[in-house]
Amino acid sequence: xxxxxxxxxxxxxxxxxxxxxxxxxxxxxxxxxxxxxxxxxxxxxxxxxxxxxxxxxxxxxxxxxxxxxxxxxxxxxxxxxxxxxxxxxxxxxxxxxxxxxxxxxxxxxxxxxxxxxxxxxxxxxxxxxxxxxxxxxxxxxxxxxxxxxxxxxxxxxx
Numbered sequence: 525x526x527x528x529x530x531x532x533x534x535x536x537x538x539x540x541x542x543x544x545x546x547x548x549x550x551x552x553x554x555x556x557x558x559x560x561x562x563x564x565x566x567x568x569x570x571x572x573x574x575x576x577x578x579x580x581x582x583x584x585x586x587x588x589x590x591x592x593x594x595x596x597x598x599x600x601x602x603x604x605x606x607x608x609x610x611x612x613x614x615x616x617x618x619x620x621x622x623x624x625x626x627x628x629x630x631x632x633x634x635x636x637x638x639x640x641x642x643x644x645x646x647x648x649x650x651x652x653x654x655x656x657x658x659x660x661x662x663x664x665x666x667x668x669x670x671x672x673x674x675x676x677x678x679x680x681x682x
Contacts, residue, residue, distance in 0.1 A: 532632035
């Protein structure tokens with residue numbers, strides 16, 4: 525298995541399959557309603573905002589991997605469109621799963637030599653740093669999603 529295939533597998537495990545750490549994003553979000561996803565507790569971000577935020581970066585780096593410009597900016601990473609229905613929530617989730625699949629496929633297909641190359645002008649490090657950064661960022665927020673989900677489902681309020 526090449527390094528890029530291994531990175532893609534690690535990302536897929538994080539999103540869909542679980543790995544030695546057990547949880548994955550898909551399992552954590554399974555059965556979460558739009559009301560639960562938009563419930564704020566203890567002044568924390570909502571599950572929906574965290575999911576949007578995770579995907580904001582995955583989609584942004586996906587665009588770069590497809591040869592496009594880097595257009596994402598940190599200040600917009602929580603600017604989620606309103607979630608006012610189950611349909612809105614499911615639309616967000618569908619986008620997350622699609623962007624995740626394409627992102628993993630692009631990483632798997634990347635020539636290994638590209639991992640050492642700078643992203644764009646080098647201001648953002650190399651491709652390896654960016655792919656690992658996305659994985660670490662997703663795991664970080666996956667932990668938050670898991671904790672907030674537990675609080676919401678136990679009915680504990682602010």
